[in-house]
Amino acid sequence: MVGIKGNRRVVYTKKAIKDSILTLLEEKEIHQITVTDICKRADVNRGTFYAHYKDPHDLLQTMEDELFHKIVKYIDETPVNEYSDSLLLNVLELISENRALCKILFCRQRDNKLLDKLIVIASKADLEQISEEFSKSYSHYYMRYIVCGCIAIVQTWLENDLPESPSEIVKIINSVSTINYNDLTQAEITLK
Template sequence: MAGIKGNRRILYTKKIIKESLLKLLETREIHQVTVTDICKNADINRGTFYAHYKDAYDLLQSMEDELFSQIVKYISETPAEKYYDSLLLKVLELIKENKDLCKILICRQGDNSLLDKLIFIANKADLEHIYNASDEINKSYSNYYIRYIVGGCIAIIQTWLENDLPESPKEVVKIINSVSILSNTYITNSNTNHLFK
């Protein structure tokens, strides 16, 4: 019984530490946040923080890793033919549940690590299969195609987050799928036949 209470305490402590960081990141950049700031805001001592994380960067990285682990889990649980709707909806609902974190990761971070992670996930999810591209797009161009699709999805999600999620996740699924269909139609009908077999 003591173990369960201990685990609950650890989970609660991590939760308030994460909430503290997110609150601080509303008005500051990550490089401006100190462990002291996080501890003061969470009303914990530094030793408690250091029992779980090295610094603010480690904490943010941990939060990002948890989010992406959940996305990878969704991918492994979802049949490929349901990626268009079911998987995309699960991911968008996860983003909505973690709105504050996702605003920081998608809208405010100025590096390409998010895009690189999403491209890795897209490769893992076999986006060629999702978009029926495996028979049409030359294999040597598939990396460009995946970057194009993922980049477009990120841009839509970023706009959605910046506008404070006015549409439901289901509506955003429709938007992404509509744009993807239009895009695929344009690529197929364009004069860029050198991209195809």
């Protein structure tokens, strides 16, 4: 039935439109892409595009929001003591499954607010329990440091076309984070 959420034709059309913009973003910046470009590549008419999205920016924003909603859902579903393993693995598997979009978001889009969004997402996590021994006065530095470090590792992973598995990247991130957490904790003690 037309118009019902989950209709196979609608799902297929949205997927074709999303695939189209991802392909175009490999060649151009978002501000250079037109609705006509997307429609030609997706083999849909403009009316179909406008039934779902306002413009290419809205389409990309929708795709980014869907990805981040999944990450927030993982945070909500994962116990705090499993963040560094289960949560990180789920997020990296999600990135792997959405490789083309994540390459665009993490590596190619200069004007997006990815870091800010990830910091907001990280702040939804119960960081007080993660770093109980780290004082509140320094925890925001630690969080920003870890998020930026994780982004750099994920960017490198994506730029190299994901040669390691998500579980190998979890090990890399956790080993780097542990080393740096210990260094930061020692630095905090020294500053006091």
